[in-house]
Amino acid sequence: MNAIAPLSATEAEFRRHVVRHISKQFDWDAFPSNRGYPDLARAQMRYIGAGGSPKVGEPGTLPPDHFTLSLIHKPVGNYAACHAHEIEESFLIIDGVLTVGWEQEGEVVEVRLGPKDMILNAKDIGHGFRNDGIEPVLMSISVDVGKPLPPRYLYHPKLGTDPALARSFGAAPGKTLALDPAGSHPLQPLMARHVIRHHEQPRIQDPAGFSRQVYVGPGGVENDTCRKELWEIPAGTGVQPFTRAVEDAFLVLEGRLTVGWEENGQSFQAELGPRDLLKTPAGKAHWFRNDSPAAATVWNVVGEAGAETVVFAKG
Numbered sequence: 001m002n003a004i005a006p007l008s009a010t011e012a013e014f015r016r017h018v019v020r021h022i023s024k025q026f027d028w029d030a031f032p033s034n035r036g037y038p039d040l041a042r043a044q045m046r047y048i049g050a051g052g053s054p055k056v057g058e059p060g061t062l063p064p065d066h067f068t069l070s071l072i073h074k075p076v077g078n079y080a081a082c083h084a085h086e087i088e089e090s091f092l093i094i095d096g097v098l099t100v101g102w103e104q105e106g107e108v109v110e111v112r113l114g115p116k117d118m119i120l121n122a123k124d125i126g127h128g129f130r131n132d133g134i135e136p137v138l139m140s141i142s143v144d145v146g147k148p149l150p151p152r153y154l155y156h157p158k159l160g161t162d163p164a165l166a167r168s169f170g171a172a173p174g175k176t177l178a179l180d181p182a183g184s185h186p187l188q189p190l191m192a193r194h195v196i197r198h199h200e201q202p203r204i205q206d207p208a209g210f211s212r213q214v215y216v217g218p219g220g221v222e223n224d225t226c227r228k229e230l231w232e233i234p235a236g237t238g239v240q241p242f243t244r245a246v247e248d249a250f251l252v253l254e255g256r257l258t259v260g261w262e263e264n265g266q267s268f269q270a271e272l273g274p275r276d277l278l279k280t281p282a283g284k285a286h287w288f289r290n291d292s293p294a295a296a297t298v299w300n301v302v303g304e305a306g307a308e309t310v311v312f313a314k315g
């Protein structure tokens, strides 16, 4: 029988920071305000932090530094009641089509988002979402953790709001507008500046051999908290170890990505598949490489605003 050597403390820390999709459960009771309202039901899978749920500090979920990251599953026909909060949150669509509404004084601007589209919900703007499609919506939500105040519901059946009005995020018939960057309602250009379409966003070809689309940050939605990018990493491409002054996270959307840490001459690595995540704390040397025969698509969240500071070197 082979003896199994115990993991070093550093390797154990690395393993703890790899969150496997199959190791997690979707939680249908993450948001107490939805209890008793089947039309509002949604399921949350928490990778980093609680992301607006009161279920803080659960085993197997990584503690947040500057951002949270979770998956949300929204069944066909269900909606999330219009609310506002003092933090920004991004919705990155992974599967399905999501309708998002922003409300102001009884008027609502709606946008439909497809796979790899994103909206950054601005601070203090009333917003809700609804699945009008024929397949469940899966999306990744990231919230900055600056002010973790509970949401303020603006239209919710528990407040006595008529269910049809709650479903339309507070818009009476005739009060819903489509997203239009040149529209005359002030919410229309404002919302347009907070939506990223995957097919429109420029691809930055990094000299290290992969492409980056900036979703939140210079060239994307301007924001003062975190940077968020979609990376396409061709087969056989990787980078040498790099460090940041803040944490970052890789969430694989498609394909496979080998990721690793280097510390004190030791190296640890793991292969991530779709919906697996690595969070790397500030100051740790980490790298990635696509060892698979197909390209990998990766959602990259960095715990600081501004332009990319890392100069990637081909690995």
Ligand SMILES: [Fe+2]
Binding pocket: 083, 085, 089, 121, 127, 151
């Ligand atoms: Fe929200």
